[in-house]
Amino acid sequence: MSGEKFILSLDEGTTSARAIIFDREGDIKGIGQYEFPQHYPKPGWVEHDPEEIWSAQIRAIKTALERENVEPSQIAAIGVTNQRETTIVWDKTGKPLYNAIVWQCRRTAEMVEEIKREYGDVIKEKTGLVPDAYFSASKLKWLLDNVPGLREKAERGEVLFGTVDTFLIYRLTGEHVTDYSNASRTMLFNIKKLDWDDELLEMFDVPSEVLPEVRESSEIYGYTKRELLGREIPVSGDAGDQQAALFGQAGFETGMVKATYGTGSFILANTGKTVRYSSNLLTTIAWGLDGRVTYALEGSVFVTGAAVHWLRDGIRIIKHASETEELARRLESNEGLYFVPAFVGLGAPYWDQFARGLIIGITRGTGREHLARATLEAIAYLTRDVIEEMEKLVGIKELRVDGGATANDFLMQFQADILDRRVVRPVVKETTALGAAYLAGLAVDYWESLKEIQNLWKAEKIFEPTMDKETREKLYHGWKEAVKRALGWAKVVEA
């Protein structure tokens, strides 16, 4: 056993929990990963069992360490990053009091519509968010109103609320904390005053006793309980997964933009110390570091990789996500077929909770290659929708990309073409986990500075735009028309 030290990053995503060991170069030394079940108790509802999240996460840690023969004593620090907004309540013993309500869950859509009508502007001003069932506030209100006895317990100070980072850190260390980036996604946090907001707490009927303490994204929150890994290891990094990915992409300067293509796509632009507002994008906290908060603009697209997943598990026209690439390449163009994957409404920049998925332009010649191509193209169009909004506020030179679907070269090239911008894919694709590792490592002096981290970032492949303007704009026009037809559909069929 060598005495080399590493950083362990816990990346708890929507569908799986990963544990990744990084070395000083920011290279991956080992990975453990386990999927956990998705629960859909009613149409549009999505839940996770926090115990299933926890056991997947612990197994992932043990697998990563055992596989690579790394001893817990070689872990200098642990960083945590997580699917954001997903809401958990538990008691002081760490026992969950209900399933986690997942960010994708639409159960509070009507509740939010009502609040939005009266308080939309106030919420935007204070939290930077476009009111939506996506964020934690309405989910927490739902829990307090619907789980028998929960509100009374909460008022007695016996209930702890948190996003998944907070739950994991509580179980790991016993500390009830979160970081600025995660707090900024609850819709209860004032991103300018950097504190929980009394008016919002009142609006959502949330007793302040349940809230975690909000800390920087890089500092020691506590130490792992000895019974977990046989050692007390500092837990010293915490950021929402999308903000962590911006950090892992070394997106430290104003105007740097990354897009992560996972279940959904999340495009974030660093706006530095400035809080910039856009009516169709979110203003969010990227991280808190060295006594300073960095802000970002975010376009959250709810369904992208999940649409590829649907081709595989829903209509079963492919066996593996990667097959979409070969299918798409069989065609010269989309031949007029568009797919708007608005399975759970549309997020940025449309924010329509009632939009639903649509496939348009079907002819007798339409086959699975068209659908595969339309799915990949939709992912790229949805990203352009967001970048167009961002460009009104920040200059954007290139797009740094990461996440599962970036393995698809067809998609990456089409993305560069449709944006008319360079798309850059880094060597280390696990930028979310890497970002959390960097945050944890900075707090314990494993890495010294942002400059050092910047020097570790390396491009693997650059996709240059090659499409002519006329084709690009014609294709994009078709997309905008297809989206128009998907908007509000749930209202039409419910009426």
Ligand SMILES: Nc1ncnc2c1ncn2[C@@H]1O[C@H](COP(=O)(O)OP(=O)(O)O)[C@@H](O)[C@H]1O
């Ligand atoms: N080669 C590929 N082409 C297109 N989509 C892909 C490819 N590989 C994976 N995906 C999609 O990417 C997603 C997985 O990415 P990942 O970053 O692991 O997601 P998450 O962290 O959200 O669970 C899946 O939804 C999958 O359908």
Ligand SMILES: O=P(O)(O)OC[C@H](O)CO
């Ligand atoms: O788990 P992911 O990678 O799909 O990310 C989910 C986002 O954090 C939701 O806001």
